[in-house]
Amino acid sequence: MAFDIQSLVSPIIGAMKPILSKSWSEVSAYAQTEATKMAQTLDSIAELRLAGKIDDVQASALLDMQKHSMQAVLLCVEGIGLIAAQNAINAALDAVKDVVNGKLGFALL
Amino acid sequence: MPSRSLLTRRVAVALSTCYVLLASSACGHVTLISPYDETTDKGVTALEKSISGLLDQLDHDPVPDYASLSGTYDSVFSDLASLRLRNDARPKNTQTVGQLDALRKSLTDLRQLHQQGKLNHVMVGPTRDILEQNVRAILTLELQKKELSP
Numbered sequence: 001m002a003f004d005i006q007s008l009v010s011p012i013i014g015a016m017k018p019i020l021s022k023s024w025s026e027v028s029a030y031a032q033t034e035a036t037k038m039a040q041t042l043d044s045i046a047e048l049r050l051a052g053k054i055d056d057v058q059a060s061a062l063l064d065m066q067k068h069s070m071q072a073v074l075l076c077v078e079g080i081g082l083i084a085a086q087n088a089i090n091a092a093l094d095a096v097k098d099v100v101n102g103k104l105g106f107a108l109l
Numbered sequence: 110m111p112s113r114s115l116l117t118r119r120v121a122v123a124l125s126t127c128y129v130l131l132a133s134s135a136c137g138h139v140t141l142i143s144p145y146d147e148t149t150d151k152g153v154t155a156l157e158k159s160i161s162g163l164l165d166q167l168d169h170d171p172v173p174d175y176a177s178l179s180g181t182y183d184s185v186f187s188d189l190a191s192l193r194l195r196n197d198a199r200p201k202n203t204q205t206v207g208q209l210d211a212l213r214k215s216l217t218d219l220r221q222l223h224q225q226g227k228l229n230h231v232m233v234g235p236t237r238d239i240l241e242q243n244v245r246a247i248l249t250l251e252l253q254k255k256e257l258s259p
Contacts, residue, residue, distance in 0.1 A: 023257065026253065026257075030249060034242060034245075034246070037238065037242055041242075044234070044238075053229075053231045054229070054231065054232060058222070058232060061218050061227070062232060062235055062239070064214075064215075064218055065214075065215040065218050065219070065236065065239045065240075066239050068211040068212070068215045068218075068239075068243065069211065069215060069239045069240070069243040071207070071208075071211045072207075072212065072242070072243040072246035073242065073243075075207045075211070075246065075250070076204070076208065076247075076249050076250040076253075078204055079142055079204035079253070079254075080250065080257075082142040083142055083254060083257045084257070085141055086139055086140065086141040089139045090138045090139055109137075
């Protein structure tokens with residue numbers, strides 16, 4: 001083996017953890033806020049229908065629009081996840097770059 | 110003259126080195142998603158203002174007829190199409206393109222309701238909330254790219 005594997009694992013995890021923690025706190029706050037807003041909108045649609053202020057066709061149209069919006073929210077969550085993964089991978093590579101390159105004698109990373 | 114097995118081994122090492130060098134020239138940092146784009150940031154903010162303007166015009170009882178606002182709808186869709194074109198051209202940007210498509214679908218639903226005479230005043234409030242949520246999702250992702258860049 002070229003490396004003591006365990007000696008690489010620790011700096012990799014150490015580099016990734018704060019990035020993933022920060023991203024999780026950002027995305028969970030966002031998801032919570034948007035889920036609440038979504039629930040409020042669905043409640044409004046239901047209330048309007050029950051009060052007879054909109055008919056089934058109108059309620060369905062509003063629900064369709066809400067579904068499209070939910071899709072946009074979930075794509076945002078997915079995107080934030082990709083940003084976090086990207087940053088975590090790159091931080092991990094940076095954390096072990098000197099050790100790996102030093103061992104190999106050229107700049108692999 | 111080196112033996113055949115030594116020669117074979119030397120060729121194998123040379124080929125492996127070449128492969129690693131080629132691979133390492135593409136190595137370095139990984140990109141999983143397109144970076145922050147200021148034009149998109151500004152474009153989405155401007156689009157939000159256009160959509161808000163349309164909804165302000167709709168927010169009357171009774172809702173104005175479609176013909177009086179068809180130009181406003183056309184303008185909103187045109188701005189949206191430009192944003193989509195730009196973002197479709199950016200690599201690793203499927204999330205933002207998907208979000209813009211979701212927004213286009215909702216705006217299409219709104220326009221169709223209006224054209225069919227099925228849009229009434231009480232629907233404008235929930236519609237505004239829904240469209241704002243969609244726009245906010247697009248902006249949030251773009252700004253996160255900026256904020257979370259190392």
